[in-house]
Amino acid sequence: MRLTSFTDFGLRALMRMAGEPERDHSTAEMAAEFGISRDHLTKAVALLARGGVLVTRRGHGGGARLARPASEIGLGDVVALLEGGTAMVECDRADGGGCTLTPVCRLRGLLAGAEAAFIETLNTRSLADCALPPRKGADA
Amino acid sequence: MRLTSFTDFGLRALMRMAGEPERDHSTAEMAAEFGISRDHLTKAVALLARGGVLVTRRGHGGGARLARPASEIGLGDVVALLEGGTAMVECDRADGGGCTLTPVCRLRGLLAGAEAAFIETLNTRSLADCALPPRKGADA
DNA sequence: GGCAATCGGCATTTGAAATACCGATTGATC
DNA sequence: GATCAATCGGTATTTCAAATGCCGATTGCC
Numbered sequence: 179m180r181l182t183s184f185t186d187f188g189l190r191a192l193m194r195m196a197g198e199p200e201r202d203h204s205t206a207e208m209a210a211e212f213g214i215s216r217d218h219l220t221k222a223v224a225l226l227a228r229g230g231v232l233v234t235r236r237g238h239g240g241g242a243r244l245a246r247p248a249s250e251i252g253l254g255d256v257v258a259l260l261e262g263g264t265a266m267v268e269c270d271r272a273d274g275g276g277c278t279l280t281p282v283c284r285l286r287g288l289l290a291g292a293e294a295a296f297i298e299t300l301n302t303r304s305l306a307d308c309a310l311p312p313r314k315g316a317d318a
Numbered sequence: 319m320r321l322t323s324f325t326d327f328g329l330r331a332l333m334r335m336a337g338e339p340e341r342d343h344s345t346a347e348m349a350a351e352f353g354i355s356r357d358h359l360t361k362a363v364a365l366l367a368r369g370g371v372l373v374t375r376r377g378h379g380g381g382a383r384l385a386r387p388a389s390e391i392g393l394g395d396v397v398a399l400l401e402g403g404t405a406m407v408e409c410d411r412a413d414g415g416g417c418t419l420t421p422v423c424r425l426r427g428l429l430a431g432a433e434a435a436f437i438e439t440l441n442t443r444s445l446a447d448c449a450l451p452p453r454k455g456a457d458a
Numbered sequence: 459g460g461c462a463a464t465c466g467g468c469a470t471t472t473g474a475a476a477t478a479c480c481g482a483t484t485g486a487t488c
Numbered sequence: 489g490a491t492c493a494a495t496c497g498g499t500a501t502t503t504c505a506a507a508t509g510c511c512g513a514t515t516g517c518c
Binding site for chain 3: 182183184215217218235236237238239240
């Protein structure tokens, strides 16, 4: 039961942007603040942009910012988007896996229901509930 | 958001035992049925025995069986036991991780709550709800 | 006493995640 | 229009934990 650091990084970036929604944040700046790989963070940001959670601006002075107010962005939706296509158990994989019990297994549906409860619980809160305060002395 | 195959294997073994609770099941027999590593399954069974979910008998003709009726074994408790100490995000690790946001992060508690909802949802069902029917022609 | 099973530590392999690299593209600024 | 800073996105590489395999010790029925 663990999330990828890909999801972790994406959430950190969103928390930072939720705290300073008025300006663009470059991946270089955020990677430096968090002390993480810039390249990896870039991919998470790109995915969030494709998912419509944030908008990016290219070119000099560009970066990313939230596409909507933080209070309208559910945490569950974000996690579901970032966590993407990872299967919880073997039989949920795209190729079906090799589990010999799949035809008679009643566990699969139960797990899916529990996962939905996980996402739903997160969706009772929004990004606004975990916005990071702007860093002192680092305002643009 | 994925479970280890360690958890997966443990659940399969429990489903098999729930379907035939009257007899012992050896790890060799179950590994053969599922087509998985016997050694790996053995470790999951040992953990479940330490956790009091099942009891093992050594020696000739030994094996494992459920410690209680399947209807009294919650799926959530089993998953929590098997999934054990795996941290969902970096800051939940035993060493605290290296996330620079930990002191001001409000996400951590929200994730813990969602994980609890996941386990709780699974606990509305028991092993009896996903017992495997005995295999035809393989009765002891 | 012998065999069949668990027990549990350790060494090895494997695979996916994480990281790094790099060229292409975009677009603001001068 | 030239330049430079930023995203974009594909690919190659590294890393690490999970998964596997191995083996000796122990237990306990037959």
